[in-house]
Amino acid sequence: MMSDQQIIEGCAKHNRKAQQLLYDKYSRFLLGICLRYASDKAEAEDILQDSFLKIFFNIQEFSGTGSFIGWLRKVAVNTAITHYHKNLKYRYHIEIEEYVSVETGVSSFEEDFFTSDELYKVLNDLPAGYRMVFNLYAIEGYKHKEIAEMLGIDTNTSKSQYSRAKAALREKLDKLRRIKGSYSAGNI
Amino acid sequence: MLEEKEEDKVFDELFRNKLENNEVIPSESLNQVLMQKLGRKEFLHFIPSRFNIWYLGGIVAAGTTLALILSSDPGEEMNLQPEPPFDTVNKSEISLNSGQDISQIPSIPQTIDNQAVISKRNSTLKSGNSNIRGDKEQTTASGEIISAPQNITGTVSGKDVLSGQIEGKDKLQETANRTSNIIGASVTSGCAPLRVSFKGADTFRSYRWSFGDGGFSDEKEPAWLFDVEGEYDVQLQVSGDDGTWSVSSVRITVYPKPVARFEISPEDAAIPDDEIVFLNYSGNSVRYKWNFGDGNSSDQFEPRHSYRKFDNYSIRLVALSEFGCADTLEVKNAFAGSGYYINFPNAFIPNSNGPSGGYYSQKSDEAADVFHPVYSGVSDYQLRIFTRLGILVFESNDINMGWDGYFKGQLCNQGVYVWKVRGSYINGEPFTKIGDVTLLKN
Numbered sequence: 001m002m003s004d005q006q007i008i009e010g011c012a013k014h015n016r017k018a019q020q021l022l023y024d025k026y027s028r029f030l031l032g033i034c035l036r037y038a039s040d041k042a043e044a045e046d047i048l049q050d051s052f053l054k055i056f057f058n059i060q061e062f063s064g065t066g067s068f069i070g071w072l073r074k075v076a077v078n079t080a081i082t083h084y085h086k087n088l089k090y091r092y093h094i095e096i097e098e099y100v101s102v103e104t105g106v107s108s109f110e111e112d113f114f115t116s117d118e119l120y121k122v123l124n125d126l127p128a129g130y131r132m133v134f135n136l137y138a139i140e141g142y143k144h145k146e147i148a149e150m151l152g153i154d155t156n157t158s159k160s161q162y163s164r165a166k167a168a169l170r171e172k173l174d175k176l177r178r179i180k181g182s183y184s185a186g187n188i
Numbered sequence: 189m190l191e192e193k194e195e196d197k198v199f200d201e202l203f204r205n206k207l208e209n210n211e212v213i214p215s216e217s218l219n220q221v222l223m224q225k226l227g228r229k230e231f232l233h234f235i236p237s238r239f240n241i242w243y244l245g246g247i248v249a250a251g252t253t254l255a256l257i258l259s260s261d262p263g264e265e266m267n268l269q270p271e272p273p274f275d276t277v278n279k280s281e282i283s284l285n286s287g288q289d290i291s292q293i294p295s296i297p298q299t300i301d302n303q304a305v306i307s308k309r310n311s312t313l314k315s316g317n318s319n320i321r322g323d324k325e326q327t328t329a330s331g332e333i334i335s336a337p338q339n340i341t342g343t344v345s346g347k348d349v350l351s352g353q354i355e356g357k358d359k360l361q362e363t364a365n366r367t368s369n370i371i372g373a374s375v376t377s378g379c380a381p382l383r384v385s386f387k388g389a390d391t392f393r394s395y396r397w398s399f400g401d402g403g404f405s406d407e408k409e410p411a412w413l414f415d416v417e418g419e420y421d422v423q424l425q426v427s428g429d430d431g432t433w434s435v436s437s438v439r440i441t442v443y444p445k446p447v448a449r450f451e452i453s454p455e456d457a458a459i460p461d462d463e464i465v466f467l468n469y470s471g472n473s474v475r476y477k478w479n480f481g482d483g484n485s486s487d488q489f490e491p492r493h494s495y496r497k498f499d500n501y502s503i504r505l506v507a508l509s510e511f512g513c514a515d516t517l518e519v520k521n522a523f524a525g526s527g528y529y530i531n532f533p534n535a536f537i538p539n540s541n542g543p544s545g546g547y548y549s550q551k552s553d554e555a556a557d558v559f560h561p562v563y564s565g566v567s568d569y570q571l572r573i574f575t576r577l578g579i580l581v582f583e584s585n586d587i588n589m590g591w592d593g594y595f596k597g598q599l600c601n602q603g604v605y606v607w608k609v610r611g612s613y614i615n616g617e618p619f620t621k622i623g624d625v626t627l628l629k630n
Contacts, residue, residue: 028211035212049222116210138200
């Protein structure tokens with residue numbers, strides 16, 4: 001078993017075996033990230049491929065000081081952002097008004113109530129812009145100002161997209177819970 | 189509002205906890221597709237470590253093409269390949285035993301020689317009394333070439349002597365005056381490396397020079413560089429249109445090059461306090477000219493000198509040999525680069541229980557309750573601290589005593605104070621610094 005360090009060194013020399021090991025070790029983790037930024041798994045896998053190409057060709061830029069996994073995550077997120085920009089013009093934009101008046105009826109969710117697949121699904125179904133901001137803010141932990149720079153939007157846009165994304169997600173989860181709740185109730 | 193924030197957090201955390209590091213298994217085919225893409229991309233990027241048969245093939249093809257292009261134009265080819273030794277003036281710089289090794293250019297062994305000397309000197313730093321540090325600029329100037337008069341001692345066999353046999357020296361010497369116009373040299377003696385331009389008389393069909401150090405030339409007017417000391421008998425064999433030929437020779441004397449080397453002692457000299465001793469390690473030299481950089485100079489072998497004040501002096505030694513050849517070593521900023529420093533923090537928190545007197549320790553540093561510098565190599569020191577209105581609240585000439593934040597027994601107000609320090613380091617280099625410090629209360 002090769003250590004991360006050995007894999008990194010191997011990849012820096014474009015050693016095919018090391019590249020394969022890197023893929024085997026981290027592809028699932030990175031796809032987990034990419035899927036949050038995509039509208040379906042096929043798109044997520046496109047982003048994953050591009051991420052790996054970037055990783056393999058730029059691995060010598062990884063300084064070795066920070067966390068390797070953090071660096072991989074950063075590459076994947078940046079690739080997702082690039083992908084988002086590239087495909088922006090082909091996307092179907094959902095009118096903002098659609099979500100403006102959503103009620104914030106549900107105030108808490110039990111963590112284990114939803115599976116991760118269900119959470120991916122509601123994220124995938126979000127409009128791309130909302131999804132980007134929500135991922136970057138809520139999960140990756142960037143500040144609105146940083147997100148605004150990354151996506152080339154206004155800070156206030158980032159803030160409002162975030163709150164709209166949340167409203168939309170909440171509504172979807174609420175709906176999902178009702179379905180699940182009735183399902184489990186029916187079970188009893 | 190607060191409630192909503194709280195609720196926001198719960199919502200974000202739901203996604204973060206579930207999805208931040210969630211793993212998703214990629215499709216089976218993805219791996220293969222990726223590796224194919226990678227292969228294509230890597231092929232387009234040249235990566236030395238993945239040097240393979242394809243690149244090799246490409247290089248062989250390119251090399252063959254190049255060779256074909258070159259062989260079709262021999263004139264071009266001449267510029268790309270190591271040239272045979274006897275063609276042009278440039279090539280006559282190929283000296284030493286250039287008959288054996290045509291790629292050896294005299295400046296190269298010399299450079300290596302110099303570096304060897306420098307690195308040797310650097311290694312002596314550890315032994316203690318050297319003041320020449322690696323980070324100082326060192327320059328060596330090559331010796332001047334002393335021109336000699338056109339005093340040609342030619343030895344020539346008469347035109348009528350067809351055998352070409354070199355005859356008795358007395359007789360040749362006798363004929364030299366008569367036929368000295370066959371061979372001309374710009375100089376016949378000088379300091380190594382000595383460059384000599386030779387000139388053969390006009391009336392001959394072919395010229396064959398032998399420089400006495402293994403080098404040859406067929407030019408009419410070659411230039412040659414003698415970079416090793418010694419005496420060289422340079423011969424010129426000329427042949428005329430009528431088939432007659434004759435040999436003429438001239439002696440070139442190359443004097444050894446002196447080497448200027450010195451060290452400064454003591455290594456960590458304090459200026460102006462210390463008297464500096466210049467230790468002379470020069471070679472092949474009999475006379476010395478020192479320039480201490482402050483306007484003073486000396487002709488002594490190992491002079492001593494005291495500087496009046498600290499400055500960035502450049503010290504130069506010119507070493508002269510008995511033949512008048514010279515070498516120069518200059519050490520710039522000979523006394524700089526000490527690595528001494530003095531720095532101040534920008535905030536401190538005085539002890540509110542009463543004045544401490546300003547003497548600081550490890551313990552007071554942990555509480556940051558005394559304002560004082562961190563420093564190295566400070567000899568003279570004066571610290572003064574003013575309020576923003578310019579009132580002097582603290583003054584110390586003792587670097588071991590900092591400011592405890594009190595003025596006339598009263599703890600000063602929280603705020604910004606201005607400090608000014610002046611003094612000098614132990615090598616004599618002065619310093620003056622101004623800054624501000626924020627007094628905080630806890």
